Amino acid sequence: MNFCAMAVETFGKAPMFDDDDDEDNMPIVFKRSSASRQNQLDSEIKHSQSQRLNKLSGRPASDVCSSNGQSSNNQKRMTPLPKTSPMRSEIGSPKASKSSIQEPLVKPLGTTLKVSDSMGSRPKHLVNASVKEENVTVNPTDDNSDSEDDKPLSIRLKGNSNQPNKGPGPTVPKNKVKKPSGDSDDEIPLSSKFQMKSASGALGGKQHGFDEKKPLVPKVHQNGSTSRDKLQKPAVLSSKRPLPSADSHSSSQFSMKKPKLSDSSTPLSSKPVSLKAKQEVDDDDDIPISQRMKKISAPVNKSSSSKQTVSKVVSSSIKKTFKKSKKPVKKSKYVKSTKLLPSAGDGQKKWTTLVHNGVIFPPPYQTHGVKILYKGKPVDLTPEQEEVATMFAVMKDTDYMLKPKFKENFWNDWRKLLGKNHVIQNLDDCDFTPIYDWYQTEKEKKKQMTTEEKKALKEEKLKQEEKYMWAILDGVKEKVGNFRVEPPGLFRGRGEHPKMGKLKRRIRPSDITINIGKGAPIPECPIPGESWKEVRHDNTVTWLAFWNDPINQKEFKYVFLAASSSLKGQSDKEKYEKARMLKDYIKNIRNAYTKDFTSKDPTRRQIAVATYLIDKLALRAGNEKDDDEADTVGCCTLKVENVKAVPPNLLEFNFLGKDSIKYENTVEVELPVFKAITQFQSGKSGTDDLFDKLDTNKLNAHLKDLMPGLTAKVFRTYNASITLDDMLNRGTKDGDVAEKIVTYQHANKEVAIICNHQRTVSKSHGAQMTRLNEKISELRDILKELKIDLDRAKKGKPPLKDADGKRKRNLTPEALEKKISQTNAKIEKIERDMKTKEDLKTVALGTSKINYLDPRITVAWCKRHEVPIEKIFNKSLLAKFAWAMDVDPDFRF
DNA sequence: GCGGCGACTTGGCTACATTACC
DNA sequence: GGTAATGTAGCCAAGTCGCCGC
Numbered sequence: 001m002n003f004c005a006m007a008v009e010t011f012g013k014a015p016m017f018d019d020d021d022d023e024d025n026m027p028i029v030f031k032r033s034s035a036s037r038q039n040q041l042d043s044e045i046k047h048s049q050s051q052r053l054n055k056l057s058g059r060p061a062s063d064v065c066s067s068n069g070q071s072s073n074n075q076k077r078m079t080p081l082p083k084t085s086p087m088r089s090e091i092g093s094p095k096a097s098k099s100s101i102q103e104p105l106v107k108p109l110g111t112t113l114k115v116s117d118s119m120g121s122r123p124k125h126l127v128n129a130s131v132k133e134e135n136v137t138v139n140p141t142d143d144n145s146d147s148e149d150d151k152p153l154s155i156r157l158k159g160n161s162n163q164p165n166k167g168p169g170p171t172v173p174k175n176k177v178k179k180p181s182g183d184s185d186d187e188i189p190l191s192s193k194f195q196m197k198s199a200s201g202a203l204g205g206k207q208h209g210f211d212e213k214k215p216l217v218p219k220v221h222q223n224g225s226t227s228r229d230k231l232q233k234p235a236v237l238s239s240k241r242p243l244p245s246a247d248s249h250s251s252s253q254f255s256m257k258k259p260k261l262s263d264s265s266t267p268l269s270s271k272p273v274s275l276k277a278k279q280e281v282d283d284d285d286d287i288p289i290s291q292r293m294k295k296i297s298a299p300v301n302k303s304s305s306s307k308q309t310v311s312k313v314v315s316s317s318i319k320k321t322f323k324k325s326k327k328p329v330k331k332s333k334y335v336k337s338t339k340l341l342p343s344a345g346d347g348q349k350k351w352t353t354l355v356h357n358g359v360i361f362p363p364p365y366q367t368h369g370v371k372i373l374y375k376g377k378p379v380d381l382t383p384e385q386e387e388v389a390t391m392f393a394v395m396k397d398t399d400y401m402l403k404p405k406f407k408e409n410f411w412n413d414w415r416k417l418l419g420k421n422h423v424i425q426n427l428d429d430c431d432f433t434p435i436y437d438w439y440q441t442e443k444e445k446k447k448q449m450t451t452e453e454k455k456a457l458k459e460e461k462l463k464q465e466e467k468y469m470w471a472i473l474d475g476v477k478e479k480v481g482n483f484r485v486e487p488p489g490l491f492r493g494r495g496e497h498p499k500m501g502k503l504k505r506r507i508r509p510s511d512i513t514i515n516i517g518k519g520a521p522i523p524e525c526p527i528p529g530e531s532w533k534e535v536r537h538d539n540t541v542t543w544l545a546f547w548n549d550p551i552n553q554k555e556f557k558y559v560f561l562a563a564s565s566s567l568k569g570q571s572d573k574e575k576y577e578k579a580r581m582l583k584d585y586i587k588n589i590r591n592a593y594t595k596d597f598t599s600k601d602p603t604r605r606q607i608a609v610a611t612y613l614i615d616k617l618a619l620r621a622g623n624e625k626d627d628d629e630a631d632t633v634g635c636c637t638l639k640v641e642n643v644k645a646v647p648p649n650l651l652e653f654n655f656l657g658k659d660s661i662k663y664e665n666t667v668e669v670e671l672p673v674f675k676a677i678t679q680f681q682s683g684k685s686g687t688d689d690l691f692d693k694l695d696t697n698k699l700n701a702h703l704k705d706l707m708p709g710l711t712a713k714v715f716r717t718y719n720a721s722i723t724l725d726d727m728l729n730r731g732t733k734d735g736d737v738a739e740k741i742v743t744y745q746h747a748n749k750e751v752a753i754i755c756n757h758q759r760t761v762s763k764s765h766g767a768q769m770t771r772l773n774e775k776i777s778e779l780r781d782i783l784k785e786l787k788i789d790l791d792r793a794k795k796g797k798p799p800l801k802d803a804d805g806k807r808k809r810n811l812t813p814e815a816l817e818k819k820i821s822q823t824n825a826k827i828e829k830i831e832r833d834m835k836t837k838e839d840l841k842t843v844a845l846g847t848s849k850i851n852y853l854d855p856r857i858t859v860a861w862c863k864r865h866e867v868p869i870e871k872i873f874n875k876s877l878l879a880k881f882a883w884a885m886d887v888d889p890d891f892r893f
Numbered sequence: 894g895c896g897g898c899g900a901c902t903t904g905g906c907t908a909c910a911t912t913a914c915c
Numbered sequence: 916g917g918t919a920a921t922g923t924a925g926c927c928a929a930g931t932c933g934c935c936g937c
Contacts, residue, residue, distance in 0.1 A: 482927085484925090492906095493928070494929075541899085541900065543900075546900090551928095554897085555898095556898095556899070556900080560901080621932085622930095622931095624896095632929085658904070658930055659904060659905060659929065661905080695895095696931075696932075697895080700932070700933095712932090713903090713930090713932080757904075764920080768919085846904090846905095847905075850903085850904090851902075851903055851904080874924095876923075876924070
């Protein structure tokens with residue numbers, strides 16, 4: 001019996017999940033963090049930059065039929081939207097791209113980090129491409145898979161690195177920041193690090209045709225090698241992309257899905273028959289040489305047998321990880337979801353039945369009675385006044401206290417609570433230290449609790465929250481993401497947010513709108529005497545509840561299902577499928593925008609250049625912002641002052657992006673781009689919009705003309721995932737698991753740099769490095785002694801006394817040699833660790849893993865290389881990416 | 894065609910938990 | 916067993932983008 005069906009039957013009666021569930025269904029304990037977040041904008045720490053790198057190319061035929069269930073997958077090879085006539089342009093036709101480039105793949109990983117690069121390469125062929133139509137849907141090209149367009153620009157650059165100046169207008173980023181003398185390059189913006197290592201070739205104004213078969217981008221590696229990929233990509237067939245039918249064998253779990261994409265007006269599934277046929281032919285050309293070699297050397301059925309073996313390794317580990325969720329149904333009335341459910345497109349039905357218990361509110365404020373001092377004297381405060389004073393007091397150690405705006409906003413809100421005639425008349429004369437000290441004491445007390453006490457508290461909390469943790473969506477038990485209503489506090493806007501410090505008032509039931517299935521029991525309002533603002537039964541949305549953001553009433557705070565839910569999984573999968581689809585279109589999109597660099601229509605020119613920057617630098621779209629938000633920008637909202645044009649063809653970017661993270665990057669661009677930028681800047685002041693004829697709506701509307709569903713952010717997903725795929729496949733060597741993990745981390749790091757995912761250097765970083773250095777010197781001293789002892793032992797003499805004057809054990813020369821070797825190994829390990837630590841101290845690897853890297857790439861790679869998936873994905877990622885776990889080992893992005 | 898609302902994704906930080914190391 | 920290092924979960928801010936009404 002179908003679990004869903006079974007569960008559905010119970011729906012309706014479904015009260016709350018009191019679940020006598022077995023432990024498998026026990027909720028994971030959710031912690032609540034107390035809160036303080038520090039927004040650090042230390043620009044010295046937050047280096048910027050991102051540079052795009054490699055994109056990879058070749059796609060094995062296997063990718064075509066990546067099994068796993070890619071159900072949705074039909075989207076690849078989408079045909080143009082109805083509104084766009086397929087006849088409109090030759091761009092999309094196989095012919096149009098015939099010129100294609102069958103350039104050798106560029107090489108690899110080893111140099112990855114050093115060679116970053118940029119996209120410059122790409123444009124090369126673009127320049128000469130013949131694009132006949134302007135506004136057209138760009139059909140996937142038949143030859144695309146072979147083209148370098150499938151590769152990250154950076155990779156293309158790498159490939160050309162040894163051919164400086166040959167390319168058309170490659171963009172090679174330059175390093176703007178000087179590298180510190182030490183080993184570390186921490187002080188360098190991420191992007192710069194990347195670039196610095198990659199070095200760029202001169203751009204030359206020359207443009208080469210596609211058929212040149214030369215590296216797209218000339219590049220000079222500062223210290224990197226410029227190896228070319230020996231595993232050249234095979235000539236590509238138009239049919240390389242997976243066909244819908246191929247995808248459709250995907251695992252049954254997807255078989256019922258109605259992917260959004262396919263719901264769109266675009267006939268995703270209607271791929272050309274010829275392509276399909278081709279795909280089925282599936283020749284070795286589509287398979288990376290490395291794999292082909294395996295095939296050759298293996299027994300006939302090797303591929304499948306090895307697959308099995310490998311899969312076994314992975315699946316067993318996966319099984320282990322998911323063991324719990326697999327035995328569930330035993331006692332539970334509901335099925336715990338690990339599979340994707342059917343979903344619908346926007347505005348469409350997202351679910352049929354939905355049951356949940358609403359949200360849980362933070363406990364009421366408990367007064368502590370500690371008085372603040374005003375002009376040195378204790379002041380009585382009401383509980384409401386004290387609560388807000390406490391919010392402020394506990395932030396004493398944060399950087400917010402250094403920001404006048406924070407204090408000003410806090411004071412304005414707090415004084416309203418104090419009232420006009422309150423004894424407290426200004427903030428400067430207030431001393432919050434008594435409350436701060438009290439808070440520290442409380443923290444310390446909590447820390448000192450015994451393990452049992454902590455456990456008891458935890459259990460108590462769990463007991464209270466358990467019923468809010470789950471929802472039943474279409475009969476499937478799903479975890480709720482954020483079922484706790486945000487507690488009151490002071491707004492911690494990032495960067496120079498004009499509202500930082502304002503009071504986020506307490507949210508009450510009357511602020512909250514509940515969304516639940518018709519006929520499902522309305523969640524009881526947990527605060528006696530109060531009631532929900534509204535109850536809706538809207539199955540076209542996925543939120544369970546929302547309230548208006550108290551800081552900005554126009555905005556909302558939603559309660560959604562957790563990332564591991566099937567709804568989120570479905571949507572995630574669709575995101576990656578869309579990005580994969582871009583691979584089919586990218587070449588012609590690049591051709592199209594390259595052509596438009598010199599368009600007479602200034603709007604077209606701006607769209608072209610903006611798209612180029614988004615593609616090349618992985619910039620975000622850049623929506624307009626209100627005055628009451630931090631002053632940050634994205635591509636479309638760049639100001640003239642954010643981009644400095646340095647002849648002959650360098651662009652220096654310097655701006656605050658999302659979360660006020662600094663983006664600093666200097667890139668070499670193609671001359672037409674350079675020229676266009678200077679035109680856009682001419683006659684404007686620094687604070688004027690660089691792209692004055694453009695906004696994200698226009699840009700995305702244009703992108704949708706090129707590929708169904710294409711928006712600016714798809715480029716980030718595409719470039720991140722294709723870079724990972726490429727680097728893993730080029731860079732993974734035989735070796736032990738640890739070495740393979742290092743390869744993965746390198747690739748992950750590369751992506752993080754591309755996306756400019758930064759983190760602040762941990763406070764203890766310096767101390768940690770110092771400790772490690774000390775350890776190394778201690779080991780070196782030991783090494784010296786051991787060598788002396790060895791010499792003496794060889795001569796039959798006893799060892800010297802140790803530092804304390806004590807006699808050491810008499811060891812044989814063999815034993816001493818072994819010790820020496822062990823000590824050397826220790827030193828090497830510490831040195832390696834230090835380097836890694838230094839390299840990653842400002843790079844956040846997690847963000848790309850969670851949001852940009854198609855998990856199927858990782859899972860398939862783990863299967864191919866026998867790396868346990870748990871080494872790469874933690875528990876929550878495994879749950880989030882459950883839908884990707886049965887991917888075929890041959891899957892390629 | 895535009896603007897704004899609404900829904901959803903992306904993102905860095907921090908408290909807490911777990912693991913490593915001595 | 917204690918402490919430091921590392922990993923993770925959760926928080927919630929800040930983006931993107933679709934859609935709808937004017």
